[in-house]
Each structure stands twice: as C-alpha cells, then as structure tokens.
Amino acid sequence: MPVHLNTAGAGLMPAAVVDTMSGYLRQEAADGAYETELRHADTLDKGVYGNLARVLDAPAEDLALFDSATRAWSSAVTPLVLTGADRVWITPYEYAGSLILWTELRRRTGIRLEVIPLLPGGDLDVDWMRRTLREDVAVVSVPHVPSGCGIVNPVEEIGRVLAPWPCLYLVDACQSVGQLPVSVADIGCDLLTGAGRKFLCGPRGTGFAYIGPRLRARARPVFHDLHVADMTSDDTYEVHTDGARRFEYAERSGAAIVGLDAALRQHLDRTSRRAGDARPVRDLVREVVEETPGTRLVDPGARHASIVTFVCDRMPAARLREELSARGVNAWVAQGSHTPLFMRRQGIEHAVRVSPHHYNSAQDVEVFARALRAVIG
Ligand SMILES: Cc1ncc(COP(=O)(O)O)c(C=O)c1O
Structure with a gap:
C-alpha cells in the first residue's frame, strides 16, 4: 500500500466507513x-445531523448536507440578496470556486469585491480589518485553511472583530474540519462549509454547511425541493421549514450519507481520545522538505496546518508527483489557479502538496524523505 500523504485531496476511509x-x-x-x-x-434524517452538530459545535437545525463543499457554498451564497451598494471582503486565500461565484455575483449585482491585505509574512492583516470595517461591508469571506498551502487563518479572532457589525461572516472550512478543532460557536460565523472526503476521511460526493439564522434571513432561494415544500394549490406552494435543510435537494445518496455519518462518529471517537495528533508528522514533513536542496516551501503565515506545499527548481511538480508515486508515496499537485490571488501573485502555477493525517507515522515520513532524495536530492 502506498504511503498516503494526500489527505487534502481525499483522506483514507477507515474500515468502518x-x-x-x-x-x-x-x-x-x-x-x-x-x-x-x-x-x-x-x-x-437525524443521526448524521446530530453527529455533524457535535463535530462543528453547531445546532443541528442549522446544518444541511450536499454532494460537495462547493455545492454547499454556492447553495448558501447564490441566494444572498446583494446590491451595488454592498462591499464583499475576501482574502488572497479564497478558493477559486468561490471566486468564480463572487465574480459572477459582481457582474449581476454590482457588488464591490475587495481583498483584505496581508502582513509581510503572509498573515491576514486583522488590524486593517478592525480599522477599515464599515456598515457597507455586507459579507466577509475567509478560508480557515486554503487549498494550496497550510496557513491557518485566525477565524475566531476575525469573528470577534466582525461580531458588532451587520456583515455576514462566511468561513470555508473544507481543509480544516477533521484536522483542527472547528467550533461554529467560537468562530461566530453565519456560514461554514466543508467536505466529507478530506480530513474527516468520509466518502467522496459529500459536503455540508452550517447555515445560520442570520444568513437564512438574508437569502432568497428561488427553489425549494419536495422534502421541505409542497404545492398547496395550482399556483401556490409552501415551505415547511425555516431550517438549513431547505437549501438541500431531496435526492441524495443514502450510502454516501451513512458513510459520512460513520466518518463523523469515528472522528468524534478519535478526537475524544487524542487531540492534534497530525501536527508532529506535519512538522517532520516540513523538515524533510527544508533539508532537501532545490526545494522552497510555500509556507505563509505564523500558524500551519497539516498541508506542506513546496516548489522545486529541478523538476516540474507534476513530474515530481509521478516520481514520488512510482516510489510508493501519494502526494499531489497544488494548482496555482485554485488559490489564484495568492499563488499566482507568488508566481506559482504548480507546487507539490503533501498533507499527512493521523494515520501517518514517522516511518511514513522516512519513506517520503528517501523518495524525495532519490528523485531530486
Ligand atoms: C479550501 C477549499 N475550499 C473548497 C474546496 C471545494 O471542495 P469540493 O471539491 O468538495 O467542492 C476545496 C477543494 O479542494 C478546498 O480546498
């Protein structure tokens, strides 16, 4: 079996799942x-929402299930009522899928998209946010951990800065749920989205969202499916719930959802016994990369998650991934275009992304180190 260091792509599903x-x-x-x-x-209809509620520290009636994190995000963001008077703050770490949606919403509604500046080390300038925030900032969108590199953005601190203001606070937790503690209550956000397949080690084709009451009150979905709505006459319909499930569609993969539920239960069980266990392995991976000549870490910020990204001046990332794979190591290519506002500005189109999880050991890192040295050392 290969050494799997691509949990940021998809984690290994445990046998129970x-x-x-x-x-x-x-x-x-x-x-x-x-x-x-x-x-x-x-x-x-109940158990999976209850377990997700425990994982996210959020009320179950504010949770909805989808078939991807992007679907979760776009289902909650597309129906927001926004106008040309609204400013939307994003960060340079915004995921490209979300950026495409913001770009389209700007075209349709005239919203002003503004990018929160970074401090020289790559951390978000939270003091700038504190100083600059005004009533016309309608939405602030922050990824907890971006797709292309391992910075951990201070979503709780940002939540405290935004709390007195009317803006909606959206958090993309796709790469953080399952590897870092994520508490909707502590973050104080209105939307938090994620995928089952990454650090939660659930199945592909699963995504979820916390869609809080403030966001639900400011969203106008054009469609409600039959699990929550009925035609009450030839030309009227009624929606039976105000809960987050009204953002879902009725059809779903039962196998995927019971698989997600099993993954959530495994996660709860594991984290109740041990906390933060992937960090030391992540640090070992970083050391290996740092010590390998010809490589450069793409490593902004002061706090790092279990995603180690690097470029190599001796070999294109795609070729390096293939060579590592041939030596029994699963790593992945982070595309600059997936986190374009940050990666492309660094001149990075492709980088190698190594993302260990709790199932990786120091021996796995040795296998990775030997393979890396054999290829480029
Ligand atoms: C930070 C981040 N947000 C969103 C997504 C989109 O997730 P999905 O592919 O489930 O739509 C990804 C996918 O890698 C991601 O890394």
Missing part, C-alpha cells in the same frame, strides 16, 4: 433503495 457504505448498498440491491432509506431514516 467502507463497511457501513457497502452494507447499505447491498441492502439497496437486495431490498430496494427506498425501502432501505426508510429503514435507515433515523440516521439519514
């Missing part, structure tokens, strides 16, 4: 998918 999903699929094939859904209704 795989067994839960395959058992569910077998039941669907034998007994019928709707019938299986009925049998698992408790997990699908």
